[in-house]
Amino acid sequence: MGAFLRDPSVLVEALRTLFLGWGLSPGLTTLLLYVLGGLVLATGPMLWVIFLIWFERKAVARFQDRLGPNRVGKFGLLQPFADVLKLLTKEDIIPAGVDPILYWAAPILSVAGVLLLWPAVPLGLGIGGNINVGVLYLIAAGTVGTFAIFLAGWSSNNKYALLGAMRTVAQLVSYEVPMVLILLIPVLLARSMNMQDIVRAQDVWFIVYVPLAALIFLIVSIAEIGRTPFDLLEAESEIIAGFHTEYSGMKFAMFFAGEFLHAFTIGILTAVFFLGGWRGPGAETYPVLGILYLWLKGFLVYFVVVWMRATHPRIRIDHLLNFSWKFLTPLALVLLVVAALLDKVVVDLGTWPRALAHLVSHGVVLAVTLQIVRAWARRLPRPVVSEPRPVARPQPQPQPTGTGD
Amino acid sequence: MIPLGAYLMVSAALFVIGAFGALARKSAVAILIGLELMFNAALLNAVAFWRYLHPQGFDGTVFAIVILAVAAAEVAVGLALFIAVYRRFGTAEADEIALLRG
Amino acid sequence: MNSWTNHLLTLILFTPALGALVLWFLPSRPKVQRWAALVASLVPFVLTVVLWVNFDFQRAGEFQFIERYPWYDAIGAAYHVGVDGLSLVMVLLTTFLVPLAILASFSIQERVKAYMMLFLFLETGMLGVFLALDLLLFFVFWEIGLVPMFFLIFQWGSAKGERTVWPGFTLQARVYAAMKFMVYTMAGSLGLLLALQMLGLVTGSFDYLQVLERWNSISGPVLPNIPLYIPVSLVKKVAFWAFVVAFALKVPVWPFHTWLPDAHTEAPTAGSMILAGVLLKLGAYGFLRFVLPLYPAESQFYAPVLAFLAAMAALLGALAAWGQWDFKRLVAYSSINHMGFVVLAVAAAAKAAGTEHAVQALNGAVLQMFNHGLTAAGMFFLVGVLYDRAHTRNLKDFGGLFGTVPFYGGVLMFTAMASLGLPGLNSFVSEFLIVRGTWPVLPVFTAISLVGLLFTGAYILKGLKHALFGPLVEKWANLPDMTLREVLVIGPLMALMLLLGIWPLTLLDVIHRSMVALVNLLAG
Amino acid sequence: MVAYWIFALVSLLMVLAALVAVTNRNLVRATMGLVLVLFGNAVLFVLLEAYFLAVAQVIIYIGAIAILIVFAIMLTRHVGDAWGPAFHRAWAWAVVVAGGLAVGLLFWIAHWPAADGKAKSPVDPQYTKLLGKALVAPDGYVIPFEVASALLLAALIGAIYVAWGGRRVKGPYPQRSEEKEA
């Protein structure tokens, strides 16, 4: 047990010995181990989603001063299982005029798109993803989700679904730009695209270095998963349920699960990029402990996301796009450039001075940004609420002419 | 190990199919799709040559990267044109837009 | 030396430019811009003080705080900066003067943002010249300094007056001055650029230290690396003159000086302060940094010629100053007179390479550069103060102000005396050192220059006579005395003038160490 | 061995998908075919140990280009519908030329001695890093790199300009005329 805690790979080695003992060829054994690992990585999160659903419903209910699920099981813990059962047993409705292949492929891709993110995530020291272009991989895998939504919208042969899909694509593509830019900052600070390295570089969490970047990343990520206040893709009041209007039963459940899992995944990613990932007391010695830390941090961020969902209203579509293109993208660009230039100068200073320098630079950028925004806001024409009414004032006295000017 | 020729074959096939698409389709988008196929064929070629002939060099990969950039630029401009043309003519059939005829 | 100071020079160099960029984003209200510019210019000054504190004075002859990053490896150019005693003094002068100049330009009312930004860019340009240890970098900054100055004169210069270039072609005076300044300096830079490139080509590097080493060790009759079979001695002579002309234009040495009175007269007050205070020093700095080390033999050979021109500058500058009725032009010509002494000292040092005389002359020259920076800036500022109130600079219009504005009168008297070389104030020390250094080497030219020194008294007294003395002109009976802001500008200048007059060792120590190194280098 | 199978499978899939892409009347399906080809290409890159390019391929082609195409289709009504013939009248010429090309290329490949060559040496594990440095090194590929950047910028601006369509830019809060009259 102790050995496992110190080095989880003993488990893999044990399995490998086991399989080889069965007389399987080494190649096949490796393949088998890969498949097994993939299964574990895919199943674990999917199961966790069930808990997440419960948690979110419960948390949102508490925010809204309700009780939330409380009938099935203690604290309603079994409610999600009940829901899953219900959805599984529902009739599978396929509307007329759908594109059959794509219609089916969409929900699968939706979940796959999220699960594809997981291989890159370093779960602990030596556990989990260790891809040398990990960050790029993340971005690449992220596109799959976009496709899923688009396919769903298009293949449904439904006007609202298509509109929802178009909104989604516009939104996701727009927010991908600042996200990529922002992700480059931790990459730059760690001098590596390998997420394991990024975590290892965080002797001081990057949120201390670059709090603004962390904030932007969180915002952009929320937009990427299409959650409140960026949930335009399924704005009920406008386009019914958006891209999954025509989905029901288990296919709908897959979209649903995908979204929840995605929310948690970005929590994990935020933790990896800005909150030190698996790092924590003792995580180097007992890598398994790292998984726990990562999970806790991810969950914390997830909670923040839920919190935002419970408190923020949805924003308008043009605001949404303007916010990305006219604010987040330039800001991210500036932050990136500042970080790049500054880091070149301060990289040798040691951890804390370096962090401090970055922090100060962010303070400056924040101040300047606020100034600019304020100046810009001042120039906006105020929406006219009503004409100023005539006010009773004393009759103007006739002024002697020719003196004023 | 897979021989270089295999990749070249795949690449050639893609190229030819793409060329056919680009030549024969009516819709401008479809033409663009054909062009993309051709680009991909070239990309595959570049990477395959790099891997088999000069794995230490950078020429092949840099070439591939430039192709990627060019393809992206081409699609961006192409689709912008496509949309503009569609707005202007109400259609996107390539052979109906022949105002440049001499 | 900790790692923070490793980048001190870069910080000093680019804070003004950065400040200018920040200014761009700030609101255009004059008040905000002025104070922000002041703060932005004070930062490099503070950093320079830090630099001064951290500077190793024992090794003032070597370059310190060196930063070197590849910039254009293919041709051997690098971002290479460093300071020795000479640069340190000049950087100090620059960063000290610019905040004062900015404070002095608080009276600018129009397009404050552009003005201040230009000013800060100008500071970066000037600092770059003093800090660069790479020929190409040097040249880049050399040229960068021109542009803001051009616009400062062109846009904010005095509104009145015009000059007829030739019959039928008349320009507004400030346009004329700005063009003359620009074209003149550019013409000089042309030869400089060619010579620099030749150096770079021959030595295969633009790095100052490497060029120095390789260039002076060229042996054989024909230049290496250039497929033209030109004799080395000829090339060296031509390149020497290319350098000399470029720097002489900037100093300026007679007969290349006529841009100066025009530019100084037409520039806004703060512009004149910087023009006289720092820009002229660029030329002299070029002599010390490049001409002497790179061409010791040619310098020695042509020293009499240079000395002749310098003596002419000293004499004719003083005479021409004496002949002026425009107070500002008078002060402008005084710069020619004073800088003539610097070049004279350089010539003497070149001629008497390696001797005590050379050290003394160069000590005097560098100190004179600094002193002239203080006094000329002060004089220009004071003329500007007068102009702000009276809107005229014609000496004939003034009179009897000593009673009306006693404080101003006292300050003007003080500054004028510093400029005249009254012992106890700064210029005396440097002039004394120069005379001491040049007299045994170039007695005739020193004697001519001393006649110029006599006329220095004449023109200073002329200015004082017509401005402060004589019957009061009724118009100015109610002229207000100096404001607090103006006192704050001139105060530090006066304090330094006095300090350097009484205790020149504060600066001379570091100057001396670096000049000894230079002289030893010349002596081989 | 596994690699062979994967290669064969993926190649086949790619060719089929490519055919779908060029023949299918429905543009969205055609696009999906294209996406499959692109993805297959990425897999081939992985087989060729060009991981960086594989990821870049996915990001750029699938994440950007394909999405753009889809977007364009959706922005233009009816274009995406399967309507009318897929090919224009002179498609036979296209077949002839493409066929000629195919024959020519196959001949070339078949007769080229290097075509059945094997890789000379393994890929440096640090290859991506070296590539990054080479891309921005003055004696490396900085000029192609910068040219590509300039091209992208030009394309960006050009695309925006072209697609803008001469619409007037209004303030963030357009003043409605009724409000003014009220």
Added chain:
Amino acid sequence: MTNELLLWLLPLPPLLAFALIVLFLNKSNKASHTVAILSVVLSWLGSMVLFLRALGIGAEALAEHPMHDSLVWLPGKTSLLRIGVYLDPLTAVTLFFVAWTIVMIFVYSVGYHNYGQPKGDHDEKGYPPHGATVEEHGHKHKVPSIEPMYARFFAFVSLFAFGMYLLVVSDNLLTLFAGWEIMGLCSFLLIGFWFKKESARAAAIKAFMTTRVGDVFMLLGIAYLYVATGSLAYTDVFNPEVLHQLAHSPAPVLGMSVAGFIGLLLFIGTVGKSAQWPLHVWLPDAMEGPTPVSAMIHAATMVSAGVYLIIRVFPLLHAAAEVPEFLSPMPIIAFIGAFTALFAATIAVAQNDIKRVLAYSTISQLGYMVAAVGIGAYVAAAFHLVTHAFFKALLFLGSGSVIHGMEHGVLHTGERIDPQNMYNMGGLRRKMPITFWTFLIGGFALAGFPVVTAGFWSKDEILGEAFAGHHMGVFWTLAVAALLTAFYTMRQITLTFLGEPRTEAAKHAHETPWTMTVPLMVLSVFAVGYGWVGVPKYFPVLGGLLPHWFQEWVGAVFHLYVKEEQAVSHSLVPLLVSILVSLGGLALGYVVYRGVTRADQPDPLARPLGPIFTLLKNKYYFDELYAFLFVRPAYWLAEVFTFRWLDRTVIDGILHAVARLSWNLGQFLRNYIDLPLINGFGDALGEGAKGFGRLFRAIQSGRVQHYMLVALAHVVAFLMLVYYYATMS
């Protein structure tokens, strides 16, 4: 306090006073003069303490080991330049008279500037006070008013005192020069004190510029000395070995040794500062300043500084004169001194302004001193310097008192007359008795009234030395000058004090307040008494009775350099001549001017001397000559030649010509090359391309795919072709 520290501190109180007044106290008259006088009294106290301590040490010991302290001031490659303070017997005596005269002048200034009087009716800064109207006993009358720039005066004059103290206590020529120039500035400021007066302004500038001519040479001399010895401190430079070396190395010009040349250059500084011919022109004009300033310049500070310098560098001159193979500067010095003495005395005879007479007498007396140095009689020169300082200060202050009294009268009567013109005075002995008696003492001292006055002893010593050294030319010139001196002194006394008042104003003149008379009395004590400390050894009767302290005291300094002379037989000729010219001159003066009774009467000498008198009255037309020879050409050189012709016409002309040439070149290139040739070629190219386009437009179908098809078909064809050739070969 140690001597050295005291020496360091000595110049500082006046400087502090200057700073305090300028910065803080300029509003309060009382505070400013209190501070100023306090400061000079402090310095005076310090000087006296030092003087007494020096006396305690003794001449020989002090000369061997002067009080000396220095610190590094300038770096050099091999040596460092040190500056410091220094006190040897010469410094001590100089300090003595400087301290006394300065204190007296300061006290006097309080009264002179009418402290305690009301503010003027329409006085303004920059003009002398014009008087105020006061009501007394019911009727209005005018009284002198207080100087409007009272505080400023004390500030400047304090700075002046600082300069002199600095000069005296310096141990080197550099700080000496610093004090020298600061005094130059102060003289400029104080001569031009009433800066709105045109004459004052011109005089101030004249003073500054004329002395600056000398200063430039002196600076050169100092620099040369620094070059030659690597030091400027007296202790280093006047080292016998150094001197020997200097005296034996040739200078680049004039056939002089380095020592001689440097001495000559420094001497030119003295010529400027001590107003020797030909740079004497500024001193008479310097009378434009307030009278205390004249006293300050003429007695206590500036001109003394010049002589002090030349005495101070005497070892150098002496060493130069010792070497026969080089030209010695000494004859030049002697010539200039003697010539100036006579020349100035002749001018003084014909002046009517009471201060101008004194001014020329100063020049003349300085000529004595310089001549004394020139013949090697440095001790006599120093002696005369001291005695002259006392009696000349006395005379100036006395004349100021006279003018002040006259001004009182002028204000009272309202007459429009010049209160400084002696012809307007007369009979003042009754109105101003203290002034009269003190002036008389001063005048007699100047004239060298035998035995009693200090002037006699010092002048006699110079004549004696000249005679003994067989410098007969110098001797007789000086003797004639002494005669003239006695003559014009008596002329002055007669015209001013004797006889009857010639104007109403003279009748109403008043004795001046105590602040002015007390200094007069104190100085008159010295004017008489100081002579008694330096009675020559060989003087009959008295020589044995009285001490010749001064000769021993100052002589000790130079014994290091000058070999003890053999006992020269002292002739009685100079003594008799001295007595004769003194008494004769006095008598003559009284006789000639006794009869002047009217203010507008012509000078009794005017008729007998004829045009010579006019020449003298116009100071030999030197001002006009200089204006014609130097000033006007210099102006022309500056304004017309250098600026308008050289800069504006020649240099700018060349520039403009180049500019115009380039402009025209550009025009030419555009009109004749660019437009027809290059543009034409481009146009032709374009037209050609158009033609081709027209030709080939037929194959433009406008269909992209068409083009692509053709292109690909070509590729296929090309491939086949290449393949064909590849397989063929």
